[in-house]
Structures are given as structure tokens and as C-alpha cells.
Amino acid sequence: MLGNFTYCNPTKLYFGKDALENLHGELQKYGKKIVLVYGGGSIKKNGIYDDVVKILQDEGKDVAEIAGVMPNPTIHKLREGIDIARKHGVDLILAVGGGSVIDYAKALAVSVHCDEDPWDKYFIRFEEPSCDIVPVGDVLTMVGTGSEMNAGSVITYPEKKLKIDHVFADESVMPRFSIMNPVYTMTLPKYQMIAGIYDIFNHICEQYFSGEDDNTSDYLAEGLMRNVIEASRKAVVDPTDYEARSNLMWDATWALNTLIAKGKSMDWMVHMLGQAVGACTNATHGMTLSAVSLPYYRFIMKDGLPKFVRFAKAVWNVDADGRSDEEIAAAGLERMKTWMQELGLVLHIKELGATEDMLDDLVNGTLILDGGYRVLTKDEIRDIFRQAM
Template identity: 70%
Template sequence: MLGNFSYCNPAKLYFGDQSLDYLNTELPKYGKNVVLIYGGGSIKKNGIYDDVIKILEAQGKNVAEIAGVMPNPTLAKLYEGIEIARKHQADLLLAVGGGSVCDYAKAVSVSVNCEEDPWEKYFVRFEEPSCETLPVGCVLTMVGTGSEMNAGCVITNQETKQKIGHVFADEKIIPRFAILNPRYTMTLPHRQMVAGIYDIFNHICEQYFSGEDDNTSDYISEGLMRSVLHASRIANKNPQDYEARSNLMWTATWALNTLIAKGKSTDWMVHMLGQAVGAYTNATHGMTLAAVSLPYYRHILPYGLPKFKRFAIEVWKVNPEGKTDEEIAEEGLKAMEDWMKELGLAMKISELGATKDMIDGIADATLLLEGGYKVLSRKEVVEILKESL
């Protein structure tokens, strides 16, 4: 490992089918005023809302609610949440939902006591908080983002058609605690489950396809990817398989709590492409990633050939005998494509509502990063997006 780094992750995790009981352990650590944050109301249908409210009431908490957080949280929704949290004089933000709800809670956390516009400060200038932030806790109901154990959040500005993520450096932004009950994920529609699975896998890829040194992080990544492949195939056939869903939930956390990024550069161009597509189509995040991944990876394969060869052999078990490095690497991506189709992922952005006349706008909204094997030009972004159609 060639890099110099520090690592601290203060999130406390409670895992398992009885993990909600530990909300009773965490709530007494915070003040009386809690803002409960959730999405479109599925937690009311499946009973999770009632279970959480019962615990909050038993703990004597004064509860306000921010409901209706959408899969791609908007800036307008962020402004609404800031006002609710301020009016309630919130002591704790409790997110109950998937990654978008957790992301949104973190965005509210860094904005409530900030006098500046949060979009300009955090998502245009990428500054760190200069004000007091609110603690966040999570009860996770969908896996994929790893938002329960990182300091990242993504917000969509519908007026400018920009979907931008900010991973904060301050460890206080990481949720103080997270409750991970795999059974909560079993009520998701199949499409949401597989979108989350691909989100997990791509988070690992974004950190794996970079660097050239012998890095422990890459060995960990390969093990995590193999775990995702194994569990995903079981869950795809039987979504009620607890062991498979629990392994996916745990892998999602470790895929993006920054552990496997240590000591190396990271890519994240699939996310930049996918988020730009998402800003124009409002499509599910994991599906936008799936739709642009293979065109991007095939484009950069010549620049990172040794790693793509290793990926094929170590993750996809491609037999290298009698094959060139290029053939091995391409066979690995073909195996990845077959797996994605097996899950039922979106393979083209046109499936998500993107059209040819959107390409230039999507390209303009795509942030260009330098951590991968190839720094893309705008022309290359357009080519990749056209290939993704």
C-alpha cells in the first residue's frame, strides 16, 4: 500500500432481526426533540412506523415528522426539512428508510444551523460545515448506498438538472448509530432489491478500478464482490431468504464506509454518469449505474488492463489458460453483463427514459473526475452515453 491515510468511523451498528430493540439504548443519549424522517409511506404499511413510534413515545420524545422524502431527494425538499427541523428545535434526526432518506437526513443535519444556502455551500463549492450539525440515527429498510455508515449525501437540483453528491470530511456527519434488520428489506419490490444489489456492487467497483500497487483494499474488495454475487443469485430466486438478504445488507455497509478506499485512488465516474442520467430522468439510482457501467468499463479497459484481467480471474473465475490479457478482461466483463441481465437490471439508459436529445445536457451535467485509469473528455462522455442508449 502506497498511500498515507487516517481512518475513523464512529457509527455504532446494531445488526439482526431483533436490532430495533436497541433504539431504546440509543434514544436516551439525545435530547427530547426528535424529527422522524421517512419516504413515501411504505413503513406505515409494513408496520415499521408503528414500531418506531411506540419506542419514541415510550422514551418520552417529542416527535415531528418529515414525510415524503423521494428516492432522489430534491433541493426543494431539503429546504422544507430545514424549516421543520428548525421549528422543532431538533436534538436528533431519525431516518427510517433507505439510502435516500439517510442521505437527506445528513443534508438536513449540516444545513439547519447554517445561514448560507446549502446548495451553494455544500454542492457547488463543496465546503465543510462551519456551523453546529445535528446528530443523525438510521433505521435501515433498503440496502445499497452504505449511507448508514458514511458521511455522504446526494441532492438533486431540479431547476438546474444537477444531481450532486458530497462526501463530508467531518466524521460527525456520519450517523451516530444505525439499526440494520435484514427482515425490513424483504418487503421491497423485486426491482428495488436488484437496483440496491447493483448499487452495492458498483460502489466496490468504483474503488477497485483505480491504483496499480499491491493494495490490501483490493483483496477485501474482491471478497466483498464475490459475496454480493453469491447472495444476489440466491435472493433473486428467493427474496425471502434471510441469510442472503443479511449478507447483502452487511456487504452494502462495508462497500461504502470508506474502508476499501484506504491507501488508494478511487474512480467514481460511473456514479457521475449515472447521477447525471438520474437528474434528467429521475430514474432509480442503481438502475442508472447499471445502464452506464459496461459502456464505461469497456471504454477504459485498455487503460487499466491489468486490473480488469485480475477482476475477471478473481471475481468471475475466468480461466486464463491460452488467452490474451485482453480476452481475459473482456470475458470478465461479459460475465458481469450476463449476471446483470440475470438480475433484471436496466442495461440501457433509454429503458429509464433517456432520449437522444438529452445526451448533450446529460454530458454537461456529468462531473469529470481524475481518480480512475482515464480522465474523460466531454467528447468521450458523449460517446459513452450514446453507447448506453
């Protein structure tokens, strides 16, 4: 393990079929004023909304609702929510949904008591909160982002064609508690399920494809990746397979709760490329990642060849006999492609609505990071998007 680091994660997890019962005890720790945040209404169709509201009523809470949080939450929706939360005098924000809803709740938590514009402060200048942070709790209904146990938030500004994430350093931004019942994820459409699965896998890749030391984090990452692959194959065949869905839920949490980031420089360029696609097309996040991953990894493979060789052998069981390192690494990416096709993931950004006319916006909307094996130029980013088209 290289470097110095601190690890602390204050989120309390309640996992399993009876996890929601723990909401009673958690609500008793906070004041009366609750803001309930959720998405497009699926939780009303599947009964989760009624279950949560009953517990809120049983605990005597005064509830205001922010409904209709979209898959790519916008700054306009955030500003709307700030007004609601301020007028209500919020004591706790309770997010019921997937990563987008929880991301939104965290952005709301750092904005309610902030006098500055949240877009400029948090997503342009990347400042930390200088105000009181409203506590957040969540009931998770879709897996993928790991937002239930981290301090990240992604917000989109549609008119500017920008989708930007901010991983806050302040541990108070992390959810105080997360309720995780794998059964809640079983009503998701297949498209959303497999998009979430790839989001999990790519979160691990972003932390894995950096650094060359013999790192404990990389061994943990390899185990998580192998489990995602195995569980995903079972879940696609039978979406009601509890063991598979529970493993995917747990994989998603540990993929991005900062544990496997320790001792790593980290890459995150697939996310930067994918978020540019999402900003231009409003496409599902996991699918934007799957569409740009292979072109990007093929481009940087030569720069991080030892790790790509290790990936091929340790994750995809590629036989190294008689092959050069380049051939082993390429074979690993081919097996990854086969798995992606097996799941039904999108492999080209044109399938998400991207066109050649969008290239300038895609390039200009891609934030260039320096944690991976290669720092991309604008021209290289353009070439990668062309390969992904």
C-alpha cells in the same frame, strides 16, 4: 498500501432481527426533540413506522415528522425540512428508510444551523460545515447506498438537471447509530432490491478500478464482490432468504464505509455518469449505474488492463489459458453482463427514459473526476452515453 491515510468510523451498528430494541438506549442519549424522517409511506404499510413511533413515545420524545422524502431527494424538499427542524428545535434526526432518506437526513443535519444556502455551500462549493451539526441516527429498510455508515449525501436540483453528491470530511456527519434488521428489506419490490444490489457492487468497483499496487483493499473488495454475486443469485430466487439478505445488507455497509477506499485513488465516474442520467430522468439510482457501467468499463479497459484481467480471474473465475490479456478482461466483463441480465438489471439508459435530445444535458451534468485510469473528455463522455443509449 500506498500513501498516508487516517481511518475512523464512529457509527455504531446494531445488526439482526432484534436490532430495533437498541433504539431505546440510543434515544436516551439525546434531547427530547426528535425529527422523524421517512419516505413515501411504505414503512406505515409494513408496520416499521408503528414500531418506531411506539419506542419514541415510550422514551417520552416530542416528535416532528418530515414525510415524503423522494428516491432522489431535492433541494426544495431539503429547504422544507430545514424549516420544520428549526421550528421544532431538533436534538436528533432519526431517518427510517433507505439510502435516500439517510442522505437527506445528513444534508438536513448540516443545514439546520447554517445561515447559508445549502445547495451553494455544500453541493456547488463543496465546503465543510461551519455550524453545529445535528446528530443523525437511522433505521435501515433498504440496502445499497451504504449511507448508514458514511458521511455522503446526494441532493438533486431538478430545474438545473443536476444531481450532486458530497462526501463530508467531518466525521460528525456520519450517523451516530444505525439499526439494521435484514427482515425490514424483504418487503421491497424486486426492482428496488436488484437496483440496490447493483449499487453495492458498483460502489466496490469504483474503489477497485484504480491503482495497480498489491493493495489489501483490493483483496477485501474481491471478497465482497464475490459475496454480492452469490447472495444476489439466492435473493432473486427467494427474496425471503434471510442469509442472502443479511449478507447483502452487510456487504452494502462495508462496500462504502471508507474501509476499502484506504490506499486507493478511486474512480467514481460510473456514479458521475449515472447521476447525470438520474438528474435528467429521475430514474432509480442503481439502475442508472447499471445502464452506464459496461460502456464505461469497455472504454477504459485498455487503460487499466492489468486490473481488469485480475477482476476477470479473481471475481468471475475466467480461465486465462490460451487467452491474451485483452481477451481475459473482455471475458470478465461479459460474465458481469450475464450476471446483470440474470438479475434483471437495466442495461440501456433509453429504458430509463433517456433520449438523444438529452445528450447535451447528460454531458454537461457529468462531473469529470481524475481518480481512475483515464480522465474523460466531454466528447468521450458523449460517446459513452451514446453506447449506453
